[in-house]
Amino acid sequence: SDAVVMVDVGRLQQALLNLALNARxxxxxxxxxxxxxxxxxxxQSPVGWxxxxxxxxxxxxxxxxxxxxxxxxxxxxxPFFTTKEPGKGTGLGLAMVRKTLVDAxxxxxxxxxxxxxxxxxLYFPRCEVSEVAAQPVAIHAAxxxx
Numbered sequence: 001s002d003a004v005v006m007v008d009v010g011r012l013q014q015a016l017l018n019l020a021l022n023a024r025x026x027x028x029x030x031x032x033x034x035x036x037x038x039x040x041x042x043x044q045s046p047v048g049w050x051x052x053x054x055x056x057x058x059x060x061x062x063x064x065x066x067x068x069x070x071x072x073x074x075x076x077x078x079p080f081f082t083t084k085e086p087g088k089g090t091g092l093g094l095a096m097v098r099k100t101l102v103d104a105x106x107x108x109x110x111x112x113x114x115x116x117x118x119x120x121x122l123y124f125p126r127c128e129v130s131e132v133a134a135q136p137v138a139i140h141a142a143x144x145x146x
Contacts, residue, residue, distance in 0.1 A: 003057040004057075006124075014096065018096060019061045019120055021093065033063045040058045056123040067116045077108075097122075101124075106122065
């Protein structure tokens with residue numbers, strides 16, 4: 001069956017873009033960034049999150065980059081925290097990713113170690129198609145301006 005979640009599409013796209021840009025920066029010479037989607041049962045809230053147990057759709061984003069020291073993992077979602085050199089990042093990307101998960105009633109987990117890449121697991125509560133308001137959307141393509 002389809003894995004349906006309720007999330008603002010624009011914010012999800014922005015979150016994935018932020019994760020992709022961070023992965024690119026973590027792999028300056030070459031590497032691999034992979035995305036995987038699966039369903040997982042969650043029986044209790046992870047530390048620091050308040051969620052209802054249930055079935056979640058997990059979007060895993062993994063890079064083969066330089067990785068992060070475990071001491072930094074607690075800080076990376078704080079606004080304005082960055083590991084990048086001055087002028088190379090605002091420190092808002094991961095804070096925005098976290099906020100997207102909070103607003104979707106989900107959560108995020110991170111695993112990383114120096115030299116071994118980083119993995120972000122974004123958990124969104126699964127919902128039934130019947131829970132999603134079926135409202136038709138009309139998209140009209142405007143002719144290009146001359």
